[in-house]
Amino acid sequence: MTSTDIDLRTWVPATRELLVGGRLVAGQGPVIEAVNPATEQVTATVPTATIEQVDAAVDAARRAFPAWAEASPQERSAAIARLADVFEANVERLTASIVNEVGTPAAFAEVMQVRLGIAHLRWQAEAALVDRTVQLGPWHDPVLSYSEVAYRPAGVVACITGYNYPINLAVFKFGAALAAGCTCVLLPSPRTPLTTLWMGELFQEAGIPAGVLNVLVGDGPSVGQHLTTHPGVDRVSFTGSDAVGARIMEQAARGLKGVTLELGGKSPNILLPGIDVTALARDIHLRWARNGGQGCAALARMLVHESLVDDFLAASQEAFTALRVGDPWDRTVNIGPMIREDHRQRVQSFIDNGLADGGEIVLSLDTPVPDRGFFVNPVVFAGLPHDNRLVQNEVFGPVGVVVPFSTEEEAIALANDTAYGLAANVYTPDVEHGRALAAKLRSGTVWVNGGGNMRPDAPFGGFGLSGVGREIGEWGIREYLEPQHVQWRP
Numbered sequence: 001m002t003s004t005d006i007d008l009r010t011w012v013p014a015t016r017e018l019l020v021g022g023r024l025v026a027g028q029g030p031v032i033e034a035v036n037p038a039t040e041q042v043t044a045t046v047p048t049a050t051i052e053q054v055d056a057a058v059d060a061a062r063r064a065f066p067a068w069a070e071a072s073p074q075e076r077s078a079a080i081a082r083l084a085d086v087f088e089a090n091v092e093r094l095t096a097s098i099v100n101e102v103g104t105p106a107a108f109a110e111v112m113q114v115r116l117g118i119a120h121l122r123w124q125a126e127a128a129l130v131d132r133t134v135q136l137g138p139w140h141d142p143v144l145s146y147s148e149v150a151y152r153p154a155g156v157v158a159c160i161t162g163y164n165y166p167i168n169l170a171v172f173k174f175g176a177a178l179a180a181g182c183t184c185v186l187l188p189s190p191r192t193p194l195t196t197l198w199m200g201e202l203f204q205e206a207g208i209p210a211g212v213l214n215v216l217v218g219d220g221p222s223v224g225q226h227l228t229t230h231p232g233v234d235r236v237s238f239t240g241s242d243a244v245g246a247r248i249m250e251q252a253a254r255g256l257k258g259v260t261l262e263l264g265g266k267s268p269n270i271l272l273p274g275i276d277v278t279a280l281a282r283d284i285h286l287r288w289a290r291n292g293g294q295g296c297a298a299l300a301r302m303l304v305h306e307s308l309v310d311d312f313l314a315a316s317q318e319a320f321t322a323l324r325v326g327d328p329w330d331r332t333v334n335i336g337p338m339i340r341e342d343h344r345q346r347v348q349s350f351i352d353n354g355l356a357d358g359g360e361i362v363l364s365l366d367t368p369v370p371d372r373g374f375f376v377n378p379v380v381f382a383g384l385p386h387d388n389r390l391v392q393n394e395v396f397g398p399v400g401v402v403v404p405f406s407t408e409e410e411a412i413a414l415a416n417d418t419a420y421g422l423a424a425n426v427y428t429p430d431v432e433h434g435r436a437l438a439a440k441l442r443s444g445t446v447w448v449n450g451g452g453n454m455r456p457d458a459p460f461g462g463f464g465l466s467g468v469g470r471e472i473g474e475w476g477i478r479e480y481l482e483p484q485h486v487q488w489r490p
Contacts, residue, residue, distance in 0.1 A: 008096040009329050012043045012194050018053060018217065019200030021060030022210025028053060030219045034194050037103040037337040038328050038373040046193050048219040051226050054185075057214040058232040061156045061183040064211025069153045069181040077128040080178055083206040084121035087167075090202065091115065094167065097195045102164065103336035103373075104291055105328040112291075116454060117171040120472070123456035124171075127477055128179035145489050151481040153181030154258065155234030158227045160248070162239045163189035163339050164294040164396075166196055172460075172471045173237045173260075174213060180480035182235070185214045187227060189240075191339050193217045221247075228252050235260070235480060239296075241394075242420075242465040249468065260469035260479045262296070262461055264394040265422030267443070268415040269299035272408065274429035277312040281319035283450065284427075285363075285400070289323060289378045292336050293347075293398035296466075297423040297445065300400040301391065302380075303411050309404050313362055316380070320363050323378055325398075326370055335398055337374040344374040347397030350390050351379060354399075359384040362402065386414055394420070412440045421463025425450065444470070 012034070017024035027047030034044040049057070068076070087094065095110040104113055136147040159173035166188055174184045188196035200215035218224055228236050228251040236252045237260040238245055245261040252259045269284065271277065288300040304312050328336040338344040355361070359381040369375035378398035384391050391401050405411040415424055424443035427450075428434040434448035444462035445451075454460065459475035461467050469479050 008092070008099075010100065011093065011096045012100055013093075013097055013198030015194070015197045015201050016044065016046055017197070017200070018049055018057070019203060019213070019215040020053060020057045021063075021214065022204070024200065024204075025053070027217060029223070032190050032193065032217070032219050034101065034192075035340065036100050037339050038100075038370075040341075040372050040374070043100065044194060046197070046217055048190070049216040049223055051222070054216060054223055054226045054230065057185045057216055058156060058227070058230050060211035060214055061185050062232045064209060065153075065156060065183045068178075068183055068209065068212050071181070073129045073131075076178060076181065077125045079206065079208055080121055080125035080128060080175060083203065083208065084118050084125060086202050086206040087114070087118045087121065091118075094195070097198065098167065099328050101192050101194050102166065103328050103339065105330075105333045105336050107331050108290055108334065109328075113165060113167055117167040120168070120171050120456040121175050124175035124179045124477075127474065132481070143489065145487050147485060147487045150484045150486060151180075151478070152484050154480050154482050155182060156232055157182045157184045157235040157237060157480060158230070158233045159184050159186045160224060160227070160236070160238040160240070161186070161188050161196070163191040164291060166192045167199075169239045170196060170199065172476065173239075176471070176476040177235075177237075177480045178212065180477050182480045183212045185216060185227060185233070187216050187218060187224060190217065190219055224248070225251055228257075229254055231255060233257060237471070237479070238262070245467065258479070260461075260471060261467040262471055263422075263465060263467040264420055265296045265298070265462065265466050266301055266392060266394055266418045266420045267297050267299045267423040267425070268301045268303050268418075269425045270411050270415060270427065270437075271302065271304045271308055271312065272411070272426065272428045273305050273307055275308070275427045277308050278315040280427060281312065281315035282322050285316060285319050285323060285378070285380075286334060287450075288400055289335055289398045292338055292376070293378070294339065294396050296394070299423070299425050300395065301418075302400060302402045303405055303414050304402055305411070306404045306406050309402065313382075313402070316363050320365060320378070323365060325365065325367065325375055325377055335378060338376055338397060339374065341374050343396070344376055347376050347395060347399060350393075350395045350397070350399055354381050354384060354388070354390040357384060357388055357390070359388070359390065363400075386417060392418055408437075412437065416442045419465040422466035423447070423462070
């Protein structure tokens, strides 16, 4: 089906069923509403899973695990590659689903919400072929023996995703788990269930064996808690807020389950003397404000050398004219809505409190936001102490802050003066110096001069409240593997 057959501006997937043991089944729990955040219209009603259906999904994954774990690397690789092909064939509709469910502008959604996930699936398909066995060689005490360390799939993985990147966050989890030989139960945010439910149909189309990938939807913490505490689940992988992550870690600890948590961030962007702020200003602001600022690695805490502040703010006045808020189907728009009205109000509360605390809005858009939709115009604050709530807490909206510094040592101290440690960026005229500074930053990812895209072979995760463990790349796959020492006498 192409755009000539459907109106992409209003299209949402038709799937409302859960995927349990290879079968699409109707949810028997409370009904939730899917809402288009750009129009405030209810686009679908979705029956959620009951506790019994959670049990059925975990049991299906449990039953499917032995055969999937024993499948050859080539078989697992081929299955993941087929899934990437199916996603590729549905890029247009996957993009439309993201635009209409998340509110991500169309120009950004296809590249960063859909094609990025496909690229990661293709890398994971290749990674499934890797033999990770380590030969330790001979040991002579007390007798001659030989050893190897093999890596075995951990078991059943609960994959719980956030609303802001439904495809990517799911792929980062289940793609790595499948490559490792694990089976999965996927639970999306109740704010964005439709794209993930449709993925259940795509799993079937790709020929993923029954029970290897299961999809549930819950209406709140009860389904999630039952999943994370279920005795049939061996690993829990979650992306979301640090507050919810802490609860999930506590719940998983009751069964001594391993956890991978990718949580919040308050990422610093350090602007050192000698850079051309006029040339960089537009990209700096587009990067932290994209997806409406609803990104855990948004570089919205701008640490600017005191010699650059005036020039940076002057250049940013023009750069801010490149920010356009509105209809995400308008290809000139680069900032869409907040996900829901309650979140819009939360973001607005940060702005109101920043002003009440004596902060000054030094950059803003004057263009009125649409009458319908959960929109917030981007703003940048200055004049707030570094211990202020707006400077320290993750806003998850288009709100930035400028903090001046006088020395490089002060910049490093400010960058690390947060409970989070997910990402950081350093703009410097000396790349090698920037690389050296990375060692001083408590951040799971450090970009120098903007870095590049999210590579499928590099880890992602953070220090402190930004989480536990790593996703993506070899590091992400090893989250779902257990090392096994095998020792023998000749």
